Amino acid sequence: MVAQSLVTGNLSELDIPLERDVFLRTLLRELAGTLQDVVGLEEAAGFISVVGQNMGRQLDHDYKAALGVSHLTREQVAAVLVDLKQRIQGRFFIIEEDDDKIVLGTTSCPFAEKVIGRPALCMMTSNVFGSIVAENLGYAKVELQETIATGSPGCRVVVYLKPTLESEATLGREYFQGPPTP
């Protein structure tokens, strides 16, 4: 009886959509949304960038430690970008790769449906990619050509590896290598 199941304490059997992944994604969505509403998209993106940069640096360090190298090559960088996304269920793949740029694409976002309407969260990708690439290859400019957040069916991300005419013409964030770690 309905009443019975409400009275007994076994809430863990109830069908409620809550677990850590959902919770955290929702949290980020809400944070980003509040920021967007309060300070505007640009500034929100700016705040999230700082977060993304820090995370990117950490991931770069983790991968290098795991690979046992102090420096990643361009091929390794591309592979790392794909791998880290795979691990967090954003299934990125390489569309194009050359000395000037790496083009990546995906049809699913690590934030899943929580990203829709929250373009600020894309700054995570931009900064993670940008800082890993810049840290290893000296420079990166990340252009988010298409994003699920703004309604496209998939994402298309172009990472320029050096300033070129092409890269100059696009809208994107530029990343530089930081000071050598002591």
Added chain:
Amino acid sequence: MKSASSPQDFRDFIQLLPEPLLLVGGDSVIHAANRAAAALLEAAPDQLAGQALDAVVATPGDQLQHYLDTCARSRQFVVGALDLKQNQTTAAKRRVRCEGAALRPWSQDAPALLLLRLNLRASAGDRFRLLNQKIEELAREVLERKRAEALVDGQREVLELIAHDAPLEVVLERLMRSAEAQSSAGMLCSILLLEPDGVHLRYGAAPSLPQEYNDAIDGLEIGPHTGSCGTAAYRAEPVIVTDIAADPLWEGYRELALAHGLRACWSTPVFSTHGMSEASREGGAPVLGTFAMYYRQPLAPGADDLELIQLVTRTAAVAIERQRAEEERIKLLESERQARLAAEQANRMKDEFLATVSHELRTPLNAVLGWAEILRLRQFDESTATHAIDTIVRNARAQAQIIEDLLDVSRIISGKLRLNVRRVDLPSIVEAALDAVRPAADAKGIRLQVVLDPGAGPVAGDPDRLQQIVWNLLSNAIRFTPRGGRVQVRLQRVNSHIEILVSDSGVGINPAFLPHIFERFRQEDSSSTRRYGGLGLGLALVRHLVDLHGGTVHADSAGEGHGATFTVTLPVMVLRDGEAKPAAGDVQDGAPESAAKPLSHMDQVLQGLRLLVVEDEPDARELLQTLLAGSGASVTAVASCKDALEALERSQQDGSRPHIIISDIGMPDEDGYDLIRQVRQRGVRIPAIALTAYSRSEDRMRALGAGFQMHIPKPVEPSELIASVSSLASWSVPEREPPAAQRL
């Protein structure tokens, strides 16, 4: 900015801009500061150049470096906050918003070159404050909106449950949980329902309160000091107790509540929705129950709480009333169904009865018609013809009896049956009934045993109907007893009742049918193949008639094949002391036993006497006249005192003065006392007898005192009256011829 421009270019550039700007190296050395920045930092521009940033910024070193590193990696402005030292000697700080970006990134040759834009405009602080405010507002709005949504969702769920006729407990529980979900302070709520007696509250729903507590309050009696709920129901108004530990209303229940950790209790009556306006609430919209909100800490309600209470109590009222309406409806339906079943049953019985009646009427009619036809067509020898005629007569009588029975039942139903009540001598009634059934008993070889106690009686009743009762029982007994059986009649006095028992050794009565045996139209076997015929009215008539006589009848049987006994009890008549033996009632079939019998040897005792009889009741007057005249007297009978005086007047004139006056006392207008007084006033010394129903000794004394010579109470024995008149005459009428020898 592709090329690595020189710091100098930048230095010149920043001087042109009004906002506070610093050129800082990635190693946190200030390269340049413009005038606005210098003013902000309370130093001269050239003082700042070459200084470490942490000389003017209080932000901890590692934090600062981290920020600068982040700026160095990004072309876009990175927002941060820096605490500025007020001046270099004091430690006081001011927080500024800082936006930094790399003009030139790190390279192997040189640290990054960063542009820091500082912002201490009033609006900067404001913007942080504004930011915080905005976030708070937003958070509040979001919370409000979620609460409102939850409230609406909760209510909608509850209303849907109501609309789908969910059981009341389920609805109320969902309502309680929905209300609790609205509260952030750990509110527990409950609904108690007021019993129909209007005095006791019973558990409705309280899913979060401890079961022990709920059990303890279940059945709470309402009153002026019975906690929050009991008092609220009693007063029919909300009772808010913010601290149970201190409030006197909770005196009797304080320990109970505190033991379960309950500190505050706000209770509101749930009012019926019929008449929800304030005005009619005064008049008292009925209280259906109470809704209470409990808290584990002392607490007073806020505006939101009051709104919630309104909503919940209104919804609860709807649910409770709907359930009650539903219960009513089911009850009504059930009683309708029962009534319909009863009506159908009665109808069926009537149909069966009609079928039986037609059959029973037709059967004797067949015999009558059949034999009559035959007689008409042919000549028969005498014995056959006699037999035929006997048969016709017998069947016609039987049919007449059926019709009489039907008419009797009809009279009883319409209340038109009247009893002719008199004193009745039962033994002769029983004898008469026996005489009527003897031929039928003889025909079946059934022995009739009679045990009559002659002292059993008298009763007040209608002799015809009493005989009908006995005859019905005897007929039944004979009908249901096979050849060679026995039927016994016993008449006996038992305490203050007379019992008539009719028992037989016949087929008996099925115990299942026994309770229905006196019902109209009921027969144990009413099928077309039934053996015993009849209408099934006999016993119903018996019961009705016995009822009308103030008695009872019941039936006993040891079961099928074991015979039956019917017992009629009638109350004994109350006799007055000194009463002579009661007169025998008229008997149906025999010659009427007239009252004249005992008088046969008193025929002309009153010969030669002139009597004046004064009696207003016509039947009584006629009786007296007949009686006295029958004994030889010459009787003048009048109906009133006035007529009597006139008659006396006339008799004075024509010399036919009566010898004795016999007068009733109780008469309209002028009574017997008035008469005798007036007679005596005129000096008339005629002896007078008061013949009256007023029979107490004071009546007797009054009569004698008023001027009567004798007082005889009614009803009087005719022989007694004659003897009294004769005796009085012999003392007071000297000229009268002596009567013949009398033998009383």
